[in-house]
Structures are given as structure tokens and as C-alpha cells.
Amino acid sequence: MPTQKLRAWWGGWFALVARACIAIFLFVSGVLFKQNENISYLKHRIKRVLYPYLFFSVFALIYTYQADLPNLVGDIKIVLLKILTGGTFNIYFFVFVIICSYIFVFILNKFGILKPHITSLLLISLVVNLLHASYFRQLFDFFDIKDKFKDYYYLRTLLIWLPYYLFGIWYRSFKLEKVILENKILIRITWIFVIVFYSFLYTLKIGNIGGYDSVIGTIYSLATILFLLTFDVRNQIIYFISKISYSIYLSHIFFVYALG
Numbered sequence: 001m002p003t004q005k006l007r008a009w010w011g012g013w014f015a016l017v018a019r020a021c022i023a024i025f026l027f028v029s030g031v032l033f034k035q036n037e038n039i040s041y042l043k044h045r046i047k048r049v050l051y052p053y054l055f056f057s058v059f060a061l062i063y064t065y066q067a068d069l070p071n072l073v074g075d076i077k078i079v080l081l082k083i084l085t086g087g088t089f090n091i092y093f094f095v096f097v098i099i100c101s102y103i104f105v106f107i108l109n110k111f112g113i114l115k116p117h118i119t120s121l122l123l124i125s126l127v128v129n130l131l132h133a134s135y136f137r138q139l140f141d142f143f144d145i146k147d148k149f150k151d152y153y154y155l156r157t158l159l160i161w162l163p164y165y166l167f168g169i170w171y172r173s174f175k176l177e178k179v180i181l182e183n184k185i186l187i188r189i190t191w192i193f194v195i196v197f198y199s200f201l202y203t204l205k206i207g208n209i210g211g212y213d214s215v216i217g218t219i220y221s222l223a224t225i226l227f228l229l230t231f232d233v234r235n236q237i238i239y240f241i242s243k244i245s246y247s248i249y250l251s252h253i254f255f256v257y258a259l260g
Contacts, residue, residue, distance in 0.1 A: 009203075016202055017195065019211035022094055023164040023221035024228070025249075029098060030168020035109050042106045046099055049246070053095045056250040057088035063257070064088070085156060089253055093155040100158055101165045114169070122170045125163040126218075132159045133215045137208060154213045164221065177229070184230035191227035194220050 034041060061079065082088050086096030108114040114121070136159075140150050154160065170176075180187065198220050201209050211217035241248075 013199060013202055016209070016211055017198070017220070019217065020221040020224040022097075022161075022212075024225055025094065026098065026101065026161055026164035027168040027171070027225050029101070030105075030165040030170075031172045033105060033165075033169055033172075035115055035169075037109075042102060045102050049095060049098055049102075052247060052250055053086070053092060054083070057083060057092070059254065060088040060092070063254070085152075087152070090155075091253055092250070094249070096156050097158070097161045100156075101162065104158060104162070105165060105169070115173070118166065118170050118173050122163065122166045125166050128159055129163050129218055130215055132157075133208075133213050133218060137213070160213055163218070164225070167222070167225065171229075180226065180229045187223075187226045187230050191223045194223040 061082075084096075086092040086094065105114060108121070137150070198209070198216055201207070201216060208214050209216050211220070
């Protein structure tokens, strides 16, 4: 394989396997979700995510429009839609997803549905995720829906993302740390098998394996979450990085564009 193609292969492969990070963020947020809290708790969680996003979105819009800044006011409806849906930069879709997850799960909890039915909710959301990954692209193609809308939808729909958030709540509800550690060898072997198979599919360019809306992407993301849970990473450095991880996420794209 020529050097240029090899670099492209490695770059694409790394981007593919790194996409599990969004699922991991959602899982961790689910683990940290506190049940039986009032509306002030929901507002607090939303503010912690929303305010930094709005701050960085100012610079994202300036970067996007640059010399065309006068049109920023003229496109006010488009700009507001981007802000409300986490579209000021493409990677900010996560902000929209996590806020929707907060609100949806809070409502389930408020109506007394979450705690007694968390296992059923997790399984239902996972089945919906897999069905969505298998058939929604075909449905969208059948109805001739534009690719631009499809991409915007796929990044933001809870049909894809909700299982990871509920998985975090389920993990904490049943205190599964001990179970996972007792089976860590099996989990690690399974993860190795999944990532090798995933890489094999990527090499052969078989089907839709994009990661966010594919069956193998869901399996890989869940396997990666379980794999990471088999390690004890509790130390001061990891704790510090976790505290600033959201700021790193919001700001790193500016460094990427600057270097590009």
C-alpha cells in the first residue's frame, strides 16, 4: 500500500474508532445523573453545558462568517437555528444531544418511569438504535430526503444516542463495578475481537460502518465503554483532565482549524 494511501487508511481508521468518545461522554453523564431531584437540578445541569457552549459559539460564528460578518445579522434565522441545535460548529451537535438527554430522562424520572423500568428502557432504546441503524437510511433514500438534512438529523436524534445515557444510569443503578471487574478478561477479549472485526470491515469498505448510525458502530461503542470500565484510572491527572474535558472538547476544533 503506497505511503499516501497508508496514511489515509490510518487517518480514517483512527477517526472511525475514536467516534466512541461521544458514546463514552453520554455514558459518563448517565452515571452521574441523580434521580429524584427537582427542576433546579435539571436547570443546573443544562447551564453547565449551555453557557460554555454559547461562549465558544460566538467565536465559532465569527470564524464561520469571517469577512462575511455583515451577513451574520441577515442570516439571523439560520444562526439562531444553528445555536439552538448545536450547529455553530459541526462537532457541537453533542451539546444538543446531551441537553435533550437531560430533559428526556428527567421527565421519565419525574413521572416515576425511570427507576422501576430502567432495564426495559435500556433494552427498548438499544433495539430502536439497531433498527434505526439498519433501516432509516433506506427509508430516507426511498423518500429522497436530502443528504444535508440526513446528516444533521443523524447526529442529533436520540434514537441513536439515548442507549448510552441510559446505560450509564443502568450501570450505576445496579452497581455493576464488581461484575465487570470479575469478567474483565472476557470483556477485554471481546473488545479486541470487535475492534479487529470493525477494522476488517473498514478495510474492505463493506456497507455503512460510519460509527454514529451503524450496527457495528453501536456494538463497538458499547464494547469500548465496557472495556474502559475494566481499568482502574483513578488518579489526580485523570481527574484533572476529566474536569476540563468539556472545555477541551469545545475549544480543540479551533486549534485543529488553525493547524490545518
